Amino acid sequence: MEESSEGTETSKIRNICILAHVDHGKTTLADHLIAAAGGALLHPKLAGRVRFMDYLDEEQRRAITMKSSSICLRYGDHSINLIDSPGHMDFCSEVSTAARLSDGALLLVDAVEGVHIQTHAVLRQCWIERLSPCLVLNKIDRLITELKLTPSEAYVRLLRIVQEVNGIVSAFRSEKYLSDVDSLLATSGMNPNEIENEEADDEADEFQPQKGNVIFACALDGWGFGINKFAEIYASKLGASVNALLKALWGPWHFNPKTKMIAKKKVGGGGDSGKGNAKPMFVQFVLEPLWQVYEGALKGGDEGKGVVEKVVRSFNLSVPARELQNKDPKAVLQAVISRWLPLADAVLSMVVRCMPDPAAAQTYRISRLMPKVEVVNEVGVDRSVLEETERVRKSVEVCDLREDAPCVAFVSKMFAVPVKMLPPLRGENGNSYGGEGESESDECFLAFARIFSGVLHAGQRVFVLSALYDPLKRESMQKHVQEAELQTLYLMMGQGLKVVTSAKAGNVVAIRGLGQHILKSATLSSSMNCWPFSSLAFQVAPTLRVAIEPSDPADVGALLKGLRLLNRADPFVEVTVSARGEHVLSAAGEVHLERCIKDLKERFAKVSLEVSPPLVSYKETIEGEASKMLESLKAFTKSTDYVEKTTPNGRCVVRVRVIKLLPSLTKVLDESPDLVGDVIGIKSAQTIKTLDCQRPNVTENDNLAEVLRKRIVDAVESDVLSWNEIDNDHAERCKLEWLKLLRRIWALGPRQIGPNILLTPNIKAEGTDNSVLVRGCSHVSDKLGFVPDSSDGNSVAETSSNASQALYKEAERLESSVVSGFELATAAGPLCDEPMWGLAFLVEAWISPLIEQKDESETHLQSEQYGIFAGQVIATVKDACRAAVLQNKPRLVEAMYFCELNTPTECLGPMYAVLNRRRARVLKEEMQEGSPFFTVHAYVPVSESFGFADELRKGTSGAASALLVLSHWEALPEDPFFVPRTEEEIEEFGDGSSVLPNTARKLINTVRRRKGLPVEEKLYCDMERLIDDQFEQLKAHVDISLTIYTLNLHASLDGLTFFRKSIISLVLKELKSTGEDNNMERAQAGKRNILYYNSCFVI
């Protein structure tokens, strides 16, 4: 049982993962690879149906993969560690963990559905982690049986998918930054002819069937091939060399049967519809035979038999007679074709051929895994430590597997396994489990790890380094390094675990014993002098937040324990305690959340729970009119239109003006917090969690500030130009004004890196006599390399008297208070205490001298007071900033999902109904060529997205599917405080008493109620008045007869149903007051009569 992890040479190892959009067939493909090479774990007949890697109940039930898991396969003398990953957006973090441990990736694309949003995302992950990808075009059978395409049409479709995938990779290469959504929108607009004309730069394409890194497959039926298979088949028949055929079997090459020559011809337009002999060779020699076999065999009967027998004969296949006699033509087809073009063979030989072994891969992946750290200032640096770190890094680079090489491994996630599932160790009896960290539950935590250098042994002690560890500052690094013992090493076989005593560099293993030491990911090293691996890049941050509490308050302890375990077991979940003391769970999406709650209830906490409705984040901004930009810019710096507040002690007058930033500028600041943080020298707490998508494009030596400044200037230019297309001059002036402002950035907020700017006040501004301005300085602009205003002279202070010098000093000290006030205000806006978004504040704080200062004790008092005064300034600046926002047409900003929907034509109606109810904005709808499916792109507000997928499924009987990706922030155009003012508005809405709160107001009120902030419930008193009015009107029309039984209402009551309940009770009250309620019993009976006589009166 115990053995070392195979004696395989590194060159015989491949670590690969399967990546794709949801449902494109990853797990089905894995089944075939396991059946062929997994050592009899799975019978070939069951392959494709068992979904072996989806071993969790929840995964089988929903038929989607939810975690990445690994299996060790043997192909010839090669050992292949295969990791299957989930395709659903909610589990994208599992893709990151899988990619980190792999050197190559099989990228699957469904031939019918084509490239989807998650295809973009996984390709990006591949790119970031520097994996070598190969393409598998799956579900080719659907082109034949479902879409009934001709071979030529199918070729066009396949060509297009290959081009599209290549397009995405080349965009990464050219270091163009596009978010997944942007790039999807950009490529989906491409027209097919354009794509075909792009063949010129074929050379650079990542995926080329000629190169052997593209496979055409049907994972369900277990067949697949690269064009080399067909090149071999035809080489002798056509009398051509395999190599020549390899080149010609893809692309616009044609075979002339007369001359027996291969020629390159341009296929016109769509390239389809039989231009006689102008068929590309791929169509003629690959697809047509395939189509014939499929169509023939599926017909069954004698014709089908004929076709099948021909194939069996010509390729000399050994198919058991029993299988050939099966009544189901599909089963016969599958038996034959999976032997003719065996899928596992095609894929695994490609893996061995095209993907690097660990040693080869680590030489170039090292720069991503363990970025080289330049030690600028060598003073105080221990040279021996530095040399040691270099040695360790070198041995990772070459994948040194010698026994005495330093051991380095990376743990990309921790996963929980029920203790009873673990294989027993030799000499261990049942109860000896319960090692460290597991005593509190029957779950055991294993680390999912890859060894990058050296040999790991069970029982070995290693250092566990967190991503923040710095070996050069070892004294201050205690909390980032721990020592731990590796209790047991396992090879992973899907769910099964096989105990090994040691494992060499290049292998993927599970490790027991690190449960107490690692929360999510970490670097393991035998030497303390080792740089930690760079942290994992996640595609999105967890956005769906709910508050959780136990149904029985006594269970709170169990819940806390459960949350702790869940937090460790799931790489992506975040558990926090909100300011109000709630336990908040953040997940990636609804499916993820549901699984987390289920895990909590059934595995980790084992108590019943209450889950709050989702807590949605908003932001606050003001309205900015593009057309009046220049005026507002001018007004911003000069005008007297400001909010003024004074500190309680009257010594400081704060004036605040606010303006909305350009949208792209806000976007730049908002989307690259890490870059901004690096440039201005602040590490955000979130650095490790969020993926700054733009970083990988910044080469290590690039000047970060330069990059950021360029991005900012570009953003300003593009916005200004797009708004002033006609008036160039105007645009130029706007741009200049903005650039001028950018030279005056004092601080960003909230938390020093947010998308709001604090500008330094205008020095020349006039204060009241004697008062001195808190001037601040343009720190951030300096760092960004915007040259500050030269007029920014410092001379004023020097020429002044002693007294005022003291005042200047005080003003200087108060600078930080102004910044704090700004930070606080931007962290919590006036609408509902949500952070502000995309605003620039100009804060002038004027301080006037203390009245009497002579006395010694007074000076003392003053310094005593100083602390208090600073506090007053903070509070006043904060209030003034918030008030300024309120005065300038405040608007609520909500997060938007980009939503990709796929639906059959007949479900378009119900789908639009659902979209409408959810305030969605449709961007594009497109018939998928040659299929009955529509693809619809839309933006859906996050607040409306809960239950969206469910509702859609119900509305369309499961035919439509939707994927949501967080896209951007968008301001609601509505004024949350709308009251009719102009004549027209009053005409339309009356005096406002009947205006129901608009969406923005409703959202604000929900948040305020949740946060326990006061909410103006004007609505209710208005309603009462309204009902009173209506009742007066009603009375005029109602003939209240004396007999309640024959109560007759002949009012026209349409439109009043809304108030029916109140009105009925008022009617009854009225009856009572007029003495008509002989007794209440009868009045009650009368109620039923009202119901009876007026169908609209339903209680």
Ligand SMILES: Nc1nc2c(ncn2[C@@H]2O[C@H](COP(=O)(O)OP(=O)(O)OP(=O)(O)O)[C@@H](O)[C@H]2O)c(=O)[nH]1
């Ligand atoms: N017609 C056809 N169906 C296929 C093929 N490959 C897979 N399928 C089906 O597609 C569905 C999804 O397959 P999975 O293997 O679970 O897909 P997946 O990519 O692992 O999905 P996630 O892990 O949830 O992202 C299943 O119903 C399969 O039977 C194929 O080649 N042809």
Ligand SMILES: [Mg+2]
């Ligand atoms: Mg799967």
